[in-house]
Amino acid sequence: xxxxxxxxxxxxxxxxxxxxxxxxxxxxxxxxxxxxxxxxxxxxxxxxxxxxxxxxxxxxxxxxxxxxxxxxxxxxxxxxxxxxxxxxxxxxxxxxxxxxxxxxxxxxxxxxxxxxxxxxxxxxxxxxxxxxx
Numbered sequence: 001x002x003x004x005x006x007x008x009x010x011x012x013x014x015x016x017x018x019x020x021x022x023x024x025x026x027x028x029x030x031x032x033x034x035x036x037x038x039x040x041x042x043x044x045x046x047x048x049x050x051x052x053x054x055x056x057x058x059x060x061x062x063x064x065x066x067x068x069x070x071x072x073x074x075x076x077x078x079x080x081x082x083x084x085x086x087x088x089x090x091x092x093x094x095x096x097x098x099x100x101x102x103x104x105x106x107x108x109x110x111x112x113x114x115x116x117x118x119x120x121x122x123x124x125x126x127x128x129x130x131x132x133x
Contacts, residue, residue, distance in 0.1 A: 001037045012056055
């Protein structure tokens with residue numbers, strides 16, 4: 001069966017069929033890249049959905065407590081990714097603060113060196129002027 005035939009048989013969109021590929025359905029690809037689904041696997045899934053044993057998720061915004069087999073996994077992944085994002089944000093804020101502090105230290109050092117060079121140059125000019133006079 002093709003993806004379109006599976007979508008028709010299950011009464012779902014092509015996007016839903018793509019989401020359940022590799023999870024509930026395991027298609028094979030032919031030499032042209034067309035996905036083919038095992039009719040027995042599709043019929044078994046259709047029986048499970050029609051009997052109410054399984055509800056196919058049509059949206060990633062479904063309630064976490066729904067019967068969708070992927071929603072719980074997706075919710076865990078989302079939670080984990082949010083945690084990683086928060087951790088990365090904290091790390092980046094700390095790194096930025098450290099870079100700003102380092103920039104301030106370097107600026108202070110450069111300002112001190114500039115003043116020292118200006119003072120040395122002023123002394124040199126004063127000595128040169130006194131030698132010229």
